[in-house]
Amino acid sequence: MTTETVSARTVLTDITVMLRELLEEYGLDDAEIARDTKFHDDLELESIDLVALSGQLRDHYGDQVNFAEFIAARELDEIIALTVGELVDHVVTSLRAAGEG
Template identity: 65%
Template sequence: MNPIQPVPAQPTTDIVLAEITGMLRTLLAEYGEDDVEIGMSTTFNRDLELESIDLVTLAGLLEERYGRRVNLAEFLAGMEFDEIIELTVGRLVEHVVRSLRTAEAG
């Protein structure tokens, strides 16, 4: 991801999904798993088999790309354990879009 690249004025689900997919592919490449399909219904635990340390890395990538407007730790802190286990890429995408739009609205 290129942190210098500006965030679109109107972040859309498609744009954010593409950016998060790129971040996840970066993470998965470290495990040699770069051919996994990633979509809105993909789960972090079951489908991508990411560990908690991977979520920490993802949080860093999100902050690098979007700044402090998107806080993954805060997002996860509001969830029950079962919700975290079943977290989908789509739910994260929706959170990012909502966070960016809220920050934009001031």
């Protein structure tokens, strides 16, 4: 993926697909996922689910997107309130920064 093709819309679509795969295990794969969707409150994801998502992000985007580092920079209440849009923005920023490096 080149930096020219990195858009928030594309990344949101990619992350939505990843989340649907995770949620399928719980029978929640039809949950509405948007930028303001909260991982904890809306999708009821637990920390183990975020670890699985981290693996999916790495598989899809490579080492350019470090989800563990992104989470580690936050306080617990910020992690609990984390939205899909915040993750989308992090991915876009990371990919663009990697393309400039």
